[in-house]
Amino acid sequence: MRIAVTGKAGQVVTSIIERAGAGVEIIALGRPELDLGDLASIAPALAAARPDVVVSAAAYTAVDRAEGEEEAAFAVNAAGPGAVAAAARALGVPVIHISTDYVFDGTKTAPYVESDPVAPLGVYGRSKLAGEEAVIAADPDAVILRTAWVYSPFGANFVKTMLRLAQTREELGVVADQIGNPTSALDIADTVLAVAHRLHSAPDEAPRGIFHMTGNGEGSWADLAEAVFAASAAQGGPWARVRRIATADYPTPAARPANSRLCGDRLAEAYGLRLPAWRDAVKATVARLVAQKDPVA
Numbered sequence: 110m111r112i113a114v115t116g117k118a119g120q121v122v123t124s125i126i127e128r129a130g131a132g133v134e135i136i137a138l139g140r141p142e143l144d145l146g147d148l149a150s151i152a153p154a155l156a157a158a159r160p161d162v163v164v165s166a167a168a169y170t171a172v173d174r175a176e177g178e179e180e181a182a183f184a185v186n187a188a189g190p191g192a193v194a195a196a197a198r199a200l201g202v203p204v205i206h207i208s209t210d211y212v213f214d215g216t217k218t219a220p221y222v223e224s225d226p227v228a229p230l231g232v233y234g235r236s237k238l239a240g241e242e243a244v245i246a247a248d249p250d251a252v253i254l255r256t257a258w259v260y261s262p263f264g265a266n267f268v269k270t271m272l273r274l275a276q277t278r279e280e281l282g283v284v285a286d287q288i289g290n291p292t293s294a295l296d297i298a299d300t301v302l303a304v305a306h307r308l309h310s311a312p313d314e315a316p317r318g319i320f321h322m323t324g325n326g327e328g329s330w331a332d333l334a335e336a337v338f339a340a341s342a343a344q345g346g347p348w349a350r351v352r353r354i355a356t357a358d359y360p361t362p363a364a365r366p367a368n369s370r371l372c373g374d375r376l377a378e379a380y381g382l383r384l385p386a387w388r389d390a391v392k393a394t395v396a397r398l399v400a401q402k403d404p405v406a
């Protein structure tokens with residue numbers, strides 16, 4: 110099976126490349142040959158890859174910067190993925206698109222299910238929601254996987270930031286009143302690959318639509334930081350004390366949902382897939398980062 114993935118060096122694409130097993134070839138397509146901001150580049154790049162499945166993983170992910178770069182965020186997160194889905198449809202192959210918990214406003218008091226009303230709080234969330242709509246409009250048979258709070262051994266993410274800061278600081282203030290599901294990009298990769306196999310091998314039976322795909326269990330950013338430092342300390346790596354602060358004490362240009370929890374039952378029922386417990390996944394990634402010579406490079 111040949112899987113074309115948008116993006117060359119993101120957390121999710123790098124994880125998919127690492128986790129693709131025997132018999133799976135990943136063609137990572139990014140700038141310059143595939144630029145989501147240049148619609149004309151998309152169909153030719155995908156056609157040249159001759160994929161069996163297309164995974165739309167690339168995005169404009171700078172949530173705070175997006176507040177001042179609305180046009181760029183919408184080009185890359187909405188129009189671009191729409192063109193990716195249209196190109197996949199034209200090639201006659203299924204498309205899996207990655208979306209986000211930021212389509213919700215976080216006011217629900219329970220985990221969000223796929224049918225809950227969307228109400229993004231900022232530009233990034235609005236652009237990703239527009240991307241979901243563009244993908245479904247271009248290919249009503251698309252699979253959209255919403256994830257959240259992604260970390261990995263690759264790229265920039267909260268887990269690596271905590272380990273880096275702990276090298277020079279004894280105590281860190283971390284937000285304790287936003288809750289969500291920390292999600293390992295390596296677990297996302299395993300899930301995306303399993304869905305891709307189903308779409309390729311049994312296209313008529315594989316369920317379509319929107320599914321929530323996050324690590325199992327919930328916690329706050331402060332809980333995540335504490336889990337990172339416990340795992341790191343156990344491996345002889347850097348750690349710091351966590352001072353639990355409120356969102357109001359850590360102002361950011363883009364508002365974040367207070368409740369980011371996504372319910373994974375639909376993915377479990379449709380595909381038999383549930384991601385591992387987030388605390389176990391954090392331990393595995395932190396152990397790997399600490400074992401590297403420069404754990405936070």
Ligand SMILES: NC(=O)C1=CN([C@@H]2O[C@H](COP(=O)(O)OP(=O)(O)OC[C@H]3O[C@@H](n4cnc5c(N)ncnc54)[C@H](O)[C@@H]3O)[C@@H](O)[C@H]2O)C=CC1
Binds near residue numbers: 117120138210
């Ligand atoms: N990082 C997170 O916490 C979350 C991410 N997501 C979604 O998961 C998906 C993967 O995210 P990550 O791997 O964490 O992102 P990342 O920021 O690590 O990687 C993004 C990738 O997109 C590529 N890209 C950006 N602009 C592009 C353009 N114009 N043309 C082609 N490629 C371009 C980048 O080069 C990079 O390879 C994205 O769709 C994102 O919206 C959803 C929820 C949370």
